[in-house]
Amino acid sequence: MSDDRHEDLLAQRESVHEQEQEREDTPSVGARRAAAALAGVANVPGVAKPDAILVADDMSRHFGGVRAVEVEHLEIQRGTITALIGPNGAGKSTFFNLTTGFDRPNSGRWSFDGKDISGAPSFRIARQGMVRTFQLTKALTRLTSLENLMLGATGQRGERLLTSLLRPTWAAQEAGIRHRAEELLARFNLAHMRDEFAGTMSGGQRKLLEMARALMVQPDMILLDEPMAGVNPALTQSLLGHIEALRDEGMTIVLVEHDMDVIMSISDWVVCFAQGKVIAEGRPDDIRRDTAVIDAYLGTHRSLQEDQT
Amino acid sequence: MTARLWAAIAAVLLGMLLLVAPAGATTPAASSPVSAGASEEAAETVQGTVRDPDREPLEGITITVTQDGEEIGSAVTDAEGSWAVPLPGPGSYTVTLDVSGLPEGVAPRAEGGEVLDGVTVRPGASQGVIFQLGTGEVEEGGAAIPVARVLQLVVDGIKFGAIIAITAVGLSLVFGTTKLINFAHGEFVTIGAVTAYFLSTAPGNLPIVLAAVLAMAVGGAVAGGVEVGLWRPLRRRGAGLIQMFIVAIGLSLLLRHLILIVFGSRRQQYDEYSLQTAWTLGPVRITPRDLVITVLAFAIMIGVAVMLQRTRIGTAMRAVNDNKDLAEASGIDVQRVILVVWVLGGALAAIGGVFFGLTQAIYSEMGFELLLLMFAGVILGGLGSAYGAMLGSLVIGLVSQLSTLWFPASLAYMWALLVMIIVLLVRPQGILGRRERVG
Amino acid sequence: MDVLAVLSVAVRGALGPEAAIYALAAIGLNIHFGYTGLLNFGQVGFMLVGAYGTAISVLSFDAPLWAGVLVGMACAVVLALILGIPTLRLRGDYLAIATIAAAEVLRYLYRSSFAEPVTGGVFGLVQFAGEFYAVNPYTAPLELGPLRFNERALWLMTVAWGITFLAAGLVWLLVHSPWGRVLRAVREDEDAARSLGKNVFAYKMQALVLGGVLGALAGSLLAINSQAITPDAFIPIITFYLWTIMILGGASRVLGPILGSIVFWFLLTFLDAFLRGAMSAGWIPGFLLAPSDIGAVRFAAVGLGLMLLMVFRPAGLIGNQKELRLDVR
Structure with missing residues (x-):
C-alpha cells in the first residue's frame, strides 16, 4: 500500500473516531432507549432479554463433519442494533441463513415476534417481517x-x-x-x-440499493450481512447514519460486520461467535474487555490499529 | 413440510402415469399387432405364422376365431406355418390354437397361451397374431419371470450400460471442469462410429480394430478442435453458461445433419463381426464380440479411474473439477486441463460410438439417442462426478434392458428417462453427488 | 431459376399458418426463458399433449373440437405440474435435461403399441378437425401478385395469427404488471426475490403452466392445420426451432417471437426453395448434394444459425444489446 493511501485511510479512520466521539457525547433517542432496555442484562452467552424479538434454541447445522453452527440459546432484543462478530467461518452468515430460511438446520427451533417460524420457507419468514440482505449483493441487474x-x-x-x-x-x-x-x-x-x-451501479450503490429494497418490505427486523464490505468510506458514513436512524424509528437491526470500529460505535449489543458457538455477548464495552473474545477473535484477527503500526 | 407435501403429490401423479403403462401392456405381450398396408381395401382379417421353438414352421395346426363365444371362422396352417381367418368387421376377437395338433414336446410357453383374448382389429387392418410356443415345459404361472431371461437381460444391460458409461464419462468431466452441459457430446459418438465405418469399408477396408483406434483419434481431435476453436474464445469473451449451452445445441444440430448428409439416413453395420454365433455360458448367451466389448468397456472405465487417481493430469482434472479458481491459484494450467478433458471425452465418446455401432447399428441419430441416456446416467450418478456417471450409466443400461421383462422393447429408453426424472424427484444430487449448500 | 417464384414461396412461408403456430409456441417459451429464466427444452412435449388432447377428445370421445382444444390445454397444465414439482426447485440445467427427457418420454409413450388403440401408435391420428373447416367464412382465394392463398390457408392464417397476437397482448399485459416484475426478479436472482417475501416456486410454476398452455394451444393448431398427427412429428428439433425463433427475434421482448418466427420461416423456406431451384438448374453437382439432402441442409443451417446468433447477437433482432450484456451468470 502506498503512503498516500495509507495517509488517506488514517484520515478517514480519524473522522470515524470523531463522529464516534460525537455520538457518544449525544446518544440518539434509540441508543438511549436501547441502553435503558438492556441495562439490567448480564453479559453471559445465551442470556435472556427483557423484550426479545428473535429467540433461537438448540440450532445446529453441520456440513459434513464440520459444525458450522451450534447455538444453544440466543435472544435478540427488540429495537436495538445487535452486531454479530467472530473470525471467518465462525458461523455468523450460516446463522443468518438458518434463521431466515435460506438454509435448513440439522436441529433447532426459533421464533420471531412470539411466532414459531422453525423450518418455514424463506419467503414466508420475510413476509413475517424479518428481512435480510446478502454478503454478496444480489442486485437484480x-x-x-x-x-x-x-x-x-x-x-x-x-x-x-x-x-x-x-x-x-x-x-x-x-x-x-x-x-x-x-x-x-x-x-x-x-x-x-x-x-x-x-x-x-457501483458496489457501494448496490449495497445501498439492497438495503433500501429490504426496507420496502417494511420489516420489524432487518439482518444485514456485511453491509459495509466493499463500500467506500464516504458511503460508509451515510450507511451507518441510515442504520442508526432505522433503530431510532424502532426497527431491530442485526448485522454481521468485521470492522471493529464500526461495531463498537453503533451497536447496542454485541454477540461473538467462534467455531459455531456463541462464546460471549454483552455491551460493546464488555466485549472489548472479554478475555474469551480477545482469545478467539482478536487473537487471530488483530485490531486495525495494531495492523497499521 | 410443504416440500414433502409437494413431493407426495408429485409421486401420486407420476404413479398415475406409470399405472397406465402396465394396464395397457397386457395386450401386446400376447399379440404384437402388425399393420398390413397392402390390404387396405380388403376386409379385416387376423393372420399369423405358427413356429416351433426352433423357429421352424408347423403345418396342420387348427386356429379358431371366436367373438363373444360365437365361432367366426377357423383355418389350418399351411406348409409355411401361415394361417389367416377373414373377419366380418373390426372389433375384438378371441383366437385359439388347437394344442392337440402340436407335435410332441411343443406347447404354449405360458399356461393358457393357446388362447389369445381381446385381439383388437382396426378397420381395414390385417391383424397379426403370434402364439409363443415353448419346449413343452410349462413355466410356472403366466406372470412368473424366468430366471434365465433375467440373467440374460442383466448381461445385456451391463453391456449396454458399460457403453453408455464410457461415453458419459466425457460428458461428466466436461461439465465438471467447465460447467457446460455439452449438448453436442452425442455427435462425438456418431462421429466415432461413422469414421470407423468409412475406414473399415471400401476403399480403405481397414480392420475394425485399427479403424476404431483411428476413430478415437478423430473423435478426440474434433472435440479438441471445438474446444480451441469455439469454447475457449467464448469463455475469453465472458460468455454466460446459458449462452454456451444454446451454442452447444446449435453445434449439435449442425454436426448431426452434416453427418446425415455425408453418411445418409440408412442404418448400417460394420463388415466385420456383424454375424456371430453366441456362446452359451450357463443360462446366458453372449456373442464373443459383445463379451469382448463389455470387457473392453470396463477396462477403459478402470483406466480412466486409474488416470484420475494416480496421474498428474488426472489429479489436476479432479482439482479443476472441485474448484477452478483454487486450482488456478495453485499453479495448474486450467486451460490445458480443460483441453485434455475435451480430447479425452471426445475419444471416449468415439470408441463408445464404435461399440454401439458394433452391438446395434450405425445411424446419424445414434448419438442424440444415446445423449439422453448419458444425461440420465450422469444425473443418476450425480452431476459432475465421473464415477457417478459410470455407475449411473450402468444402472440406466440395466433399467432399459430389464424393463423389457414387462414392457415392450420399444419403450426401453423411455424407462431409462423416467428413472432419471424420478431420481430428480427423490434424490436430485444423484447417487454419488453432494447435496449443494444454499446461500 | 425463377427468383420471384422463390421469393414468393419464402413470403408464403413467412406469413403462413406454420409461422403463426411456431410464433405462438415461442411466445410460451419466451414466458419460460425470456421472462422467468426457466430452461425449458421440452416445449415440444407441451405441443404434443395439446395436439393429441385435441385429436383424441374428438375421435375417441366424440367431443366438439373446441372442447378438444380445451382438453389439450388442460393436459399441458397437468404436464407442467408433473414436470415442475420435482425440477423447479433445482438448478436451471436440471430443468433443461428433465424437460427434454420428458418430451421424449411422452413421444415414446404415445407411439408405443399399447397406446395404439387411443393414439394410433406410430401411424398417428387423422381427420378430426372437420368442424374447423366447416365454419370457414372465406369463399374465394386471395391473390396478391405472385402470392396466392387458398380459402383453407386463409382461414387457418386468420385464426392462428389472431390467437398469436392475442397471446402476445396477454403477455404484454402480464409483463407490464407487478406479476411480471416478480417474474423478471426471479430470472435475475431467485434468492433476492425470496428474501423479499416472494414465493419463487409458485411464480415459476405459474410461468411454466402458462407458457406450456400456449405451447399446447400451438400444438392443437398444428394438428388442425395438418389434420394428421404422428408422435414422430414432435421430436426435440421442434423445440430447438422454437429456441432459435425466440432468440432470433429477441428473448424477453413481447413481439420478439412473432418477428423471429416470420424471419425464421422466411429464411428457411427461402433456403429450401433456393436449393431446389439451384439443383434443378444444375448449379449444384449431384455428388455434392442430392435433393433428398435438402431437409438435412435445412436442419444444419438452423444449427449454424443458432450458434452464430448466440455468439454474435444473443439479444436477437429487437433485443436490447446493452441489457443483455449485464447478464453476469
Missing part, C-alpha cells in the same frame, strides 16, 4: 433501481396472476408503492439512478 425497490413491497394485488391482468385493481396501490420507493431512493441518495439498470 436487469431491473431498474426503481423496479428493484418496488419489488420489495408486500401484499401487492398486481402480483397475483389473475388480478395482474386488471390494471384498475392495482393501479392505485402501485402508485403508492412507487411514491414510497422514490422517497427511499432519495433518502439513500440514489434518486439520480432511478431509471438505470441496477447492473450499472
